[in-house]
Structure formats: structure tokens, C-alpha cells
Amino acid sequence: AQSVTQLGSHVSVSEGALVLLRCNYSSSVPPYLFWYVQYPNQGLQLLLKYTSAATLVKGINGFEAEFKKSETSFHLTKPSAHMSDAAEYFCAVRYNFNKFYFGSGTKLNVKP
Amino acid sequence: KAGVTQTPRYLIKTRGQQVTLSCSPISGHRSVSWYQQTPGQGLQFLFEYFSETQRNKGNFPGRFSGRQFSNSRSEMNVSTLELGDSALYLCASSSGTTSSGANVLTFGAGSRLTVL
Numbered sequence: 001a002q003s004v005t006q007l008g009s010h011v012s013v014s015e016g017a018l019v020l021l022r023c024n025y026s027s028s029v030p031p032y033l034f035w036y037v038q039y040p041n042q043g044l045q046l047l048l049k050y051t052s053a054a055t056l057v058k059g060i061n062g063f064e065a066e067f068k069k070s071e072t073s074f075h076l077t078k079p080s081a082h083m084s085d086a087a088e089y090f091c092a093v094r095y096n097f098n099k100f101y102f103g104s105g106t107k108l109n110v111k112p
Numbered sequence: 113k114a115g116v117t118q119t120p121r122y123l124i125k126t127r128g129q130q131v132t133l134s135c136s137p138i139s140g141h142r143s144v145s146w147y148q149q150t151p152g153q154g155l156q157f158l159f160e161y162f163s164e165t166q167r168n169k170g171n172f173p174g175r176f177s178g179r180q181f182s183n184s185r186s187e188m189n190v191s192t193l194e195l196g197d198s199a200l201y202l203c204a205s206s207s208g209t210t211s212s213g214a215n216v217l218t219f220g221a222g223s224r225l226t227v228l
Contacts, residue, residue, distance in 0.1 A: 034217075036219075041221075041224075042221055042222070043116070043118075043202055043204075043219035043220050044204075044219040045219070046216055046217075046218070049216055090155065092217075094215070098143055098145070098160055098162065098168065098206065098208050098215065099157070099168045100157070100217055101157075102154065102155040102157075103154075104154045105155070
């Protein structure tokens with residue numbers, strides 16, 4: 001079955017530290033990959049997407065993610081965390097058809 | 113460009129009642145998907161409508177139903193509400209073009225349903 005795994009339901013970093021949120025997918029066929037962010041009481045907002053054009057994808061708010069086929073991973077990073085980055089982050093994949101599979105989410109806490 | 117609009121944003125119902133939630137997609141988007149979000153289960157896919165037809169369906173009981181109108185607006189209905197139906201219901205629209213990498217989901221702010 002196709003799935004998305006996000007390691008770590010909660011991640012805590014200090015302001016200014018590196019942010020690394022992990023995402024692995026299960027498929028031999030490279031899918032379309034996405035990262036979304038959700039702030040409290042809001043819907044999900046697209047951070048970035050991978051569509052096979054380039055393995056390193058840059059998104060909004062200084063986030064980027066690297067597609068590694070050999071590791072079936074699409075980890076999200078940001079060099080320096082800001083207090084406003086505190087939110088929940090979801091990794092998602094889409095294969096054929098319009099069905100998206102979401103990971104269970106990682107809540108990012110940023111300490112001052 | 114207007115985003116995805118969901119109404120109502122908050123509602124409270126009692127067990128056994130039914131509820132209808134509405135979603136207006138981004139202009140030009142033909143696909144509307146619905147998700148249920150709860151703290152314990154995360155994001156769960158309910159169904160997707162494309163051009164007024166249900167194209168994909170998740171694993172929810174028949175109490176959960178939906179429809180899409182000719183203007184792409186969508187509604188979902190939950191009948192005979194249970195306490196466990198309390199959740200944030202998210203609607204997302206997309207172009208629905210399955211082979212395009214540009215096809216992404218744009219979410220509304222959600223409808224928070226509380227069942228007492």
C-alpha cells in the first residue's frame with residue numbers, strides 16, 4: 001500500500017537553529033511530493049512541491065526540500081528557525097489519479 | 113484570485129442530527145476533495161468530486177456523503193451524527209488534471225464540527 005511516513009510527531013528547536021523534518025514515501029515509482037503547513041485553526045497551506053524538474057526544491061518562508069530517490073525521502077529543512085515557523089507540517093504524495101496521501105504530521109515547536 | 117471558501121466555519125450539533133457543509137473552490141478548479149482531521153487520526157480522505165462525479169472515495173461509512181454542482185461548488189453531508197464525528201472538515205480544490213505536476217491541493221480554512 002502506498003504510504004507516507006513522517007518521523008517524529010513533535011520536533012523542538014531553538015530559534016536560529018536548523019529545522020529538519022523527515023518524510024519517507026513507499027513506492028518504486030517517483031510520485032509528486034508536497035509539504036504543507038498548518039497554523040492553528042486554519043487549513044493547510046502549500047510550502048513547496050516536487051514534480052521531477054529538480055531534486056532540490058525551494059519553497060516559501062525559506063524552506064526547502066530535497067528529493068532522494070535512493071532513500072525514498074523528501075525531508076524538509078530550513079537553515080534558521082523563526083518563532084513564526086511554529087506550526088504543524090504535513091508531507092504528502094500524489095501518484096496517478098488525483099488521490100493525495102498525507103503523513104501523520106509533525107508539530108514544530110520553536111523555543112526562544 | 114479568491115481562495116477556497118468553506119461555510120460554516122464553526123457549528124455545534126447533537127447526536128443523531130445531520131449536518132451539511134459547503135465548499136466553494138477556486139475559480140476554474142474542477143476537483144473538490146474532502147478530508148476529516150482529528151487529533152487521533154490525522155488527515156483522512158473522505159472523497160473527491162470531479163465534474164459532478166465522485167472520482168475517489170475513502171473508507172468512511174455511508175453516513176458521509178457528498179455532491180458537486182455544475183459550478184464546481186461542493187457539499188458534504190453527515191447523517192445520524194455520532195460523537196466521533198467531531199472534527200475539522202477540510203475542503204481542497206485542484207485542477208484535477210491527474211497527469212500534471214502542477215496539480216496541487218489548495219485548502220479552505222475548514223469547518224469545525226462539534227457533536228454533543
